């Protein structure tokens with residue numbers, strides 16, 4: 001085990017302390033994830049347990065994949081199908097697939113993602129006659145989520161505190177419908193696993209026995225239910241290792257509870273605590289900047305974090321005219337960086353809200369830079385993919401009403417909204433699924449013409465189901481595309497978008513093929529399960545592309561170069577200025593997010609904000625983020641033009657071309673503006689503050705020289 005040398009003293013201690021509870025509490029980039037990875041490799045190599053006896057929890061599927069890759073290299077084993085390295089959700093889904101009958105679900109349950117969930121909630125609102133304007137759907141959704149995360153069932157009203165009774169009513173109906181559809185939402189996966197264990201001590205005992213070693217990464221972001229779950233599972237062997245950083249707790253809005261860190265030492269009173277203090281990821285400058293920001297939080301455990309890495313460059317700050325200028329600055333800089341030899345996938349663009357991605361996407365594509373947005377417009381949420389998945393779900397479970405209504409008229413087969421509405425009403429009345437209704441009562445309830453169409457649809461479903469029985473996932477998908485004429489319809493279209501859809505469906509088939517190669521359980525159910533849970537990530541991520549994502553999605557990742565954008569009051573921190581005084585906790589969580597963002601950078605950190613931004617279509621002026629003021633000026637270098645070439649080996653940017661000042665500009669000069677491109681100076685105001693320019697593509701513009709960032713060419 002030569003590789004044990006790749007650990008420092010404290011890390012080694014954490015890896016070797018395999019027996020008993022262990023808490024590793026340490027700052028960003030100090031090797032917490034590395035400890036977990038090496039610990040698993042060590043356990044396997046020493047023969048302390050078989051792969052099937054290890055349960056490792058990561059925060060994302062991407063992190064799980066990376067961990068498997070790494071262990072594969074360290075230990076040299078090929079098959080991971082027995083080992084449980086996954087997110088909480090995937091682990092629970094895997095347990096419930098085997099045990100669902102014990103909690104009144106059948107094993108072929110479907111997993112509802114956020115969209116399904118909102119769809120179903122909408123139905124609940126309608127059924128209960130509750131006005132959506134009065135009670136916001138997202139708010140209710142969050143409440144229900146909170147209840148589930150706190151293990152509060154609809155009948156536990158006494159535990160709910162002061163809550164709108166309509167929410168309780170919706171919660172009850174929502175759960176009832178889930179059960180009817182044989183569906184679970186994300187929160188249910190954990191909730192029901194705990195219920196399963198609580199009500200079936202023998203089953204719990206089996207899993208307690210099985211998981212001899214339990215490891216949890218990003219422990220600071222576990223919620224109450226997740227804590228409970230690992231607590232239950234670890235009772236027997238008590239070999240539980242959790243690693244986390246209280247400064248990186250950024251999911252309290254989803255019920256994550258930093259107190260779980262303190263709680264760990266209470267519940268496992270003999271827990272060993274190890275601190276890691278050396279950061280291996282970032283330059284001294286980047287680490288200092290991160291420390292300067294986070295030290296403004298009052299409620300935190302004091303931590304030392306140091307590094308022997310280079311001093312590195314100052315961090316760069318660009319003040320953009322507006323969000324489009326910001327996106328252009330970022331894209332042009334990235335273009336130069338890539339030309340200097342930086343790998344696209346070593347560059348990350350981070351922002352606070354998903355909506356910010358669009359401008360970057362536009363600018364990146366206009367510069368022909370390969371990129372990938374993580375988190376939004378996800379592959380499995382695209383229409384055509386969801387349609388086919390709906391068919392697949394119906395193959396495993398024809399009573400899944402949501403899926404049925406999704407595709408009852410897709411591709412178009414002449415079943416109109418009126419008929420669909422009638423099916424909904426009737427199936428409600430009879431208390432049976434739409435599928436059963438159509439099969440058993442179709443002929444009686446509908447006129448002959450409609451009945452024929454409906455019958456054809458049911459016949460199609462049954463036909464697919466019958467043939468699917470003996471087929472692999474790839475074959476079933478092809479079968480669905482073929483029998484439904486879905487592919488045919490798209491192929492006959494001349495629409496570019498439909499062509500894209502064809503490409504996406506081909507991608508789905510590839511994904512299924514990969515699934516079949518990699519999984520022991522190759523069933524359709526397991527495939528559906530795995531894709532619902534990989535909602536954040538898809539194949540494209542493995543390619544060499546610039547990654548765009550929210551800070552939340554960037555947790556645990558690292559990049560050579562990070563662009564942290566939109567550093568403006570009201571955007572990041574995402575609070576209104578007037579609210580700040582009253583919202584210390586929220587501001588502290590925003591600051592932790594800022595800390596997470598900064599510490600993703602290994603070598604270069606570039607911060608940007610815009611003086612103006614279109615918000616809901618309105619152009620408004622902006623103020624720079626208070627977080628910028630927390631960074632001492634000596635760490636910052638203001639830049640006015642896109643970053644030029646860099647020499648990556650000694651990690652220094654070449655001289656930045658300075659923008660023109662009022663003394664250096666004259667009428668007739670040809671200049672370049674980041675947004676408007678090339679233009680000619682027509683006139684200058686008397687005080688030389690304003691300049692009138694004729695742009696090649698934008699006509700005449702009057703600009704303030706101090707903001708315009710013009711370059712002479």
Ligand code: ATP
Pocket residue numbers: 006007008011026027028029030031032033034035245248279280281555556557558599
């Ligand atoms: P985060 O808090 O962001 O999740 P972390 O504490 O999990 O960070 P890792 O991702 O495990 O930190 O490690 C950060 C970087 O430092 C990785 O690139 C890792 O390979 C490297 N690293 C960790 N420990 C060592 C070591 N002992 N020697 C060399 N490199 C190391």
Ligand code: MG
Pocket residue numbers: 032033034217556
């Ligand atoms: Mg980590």
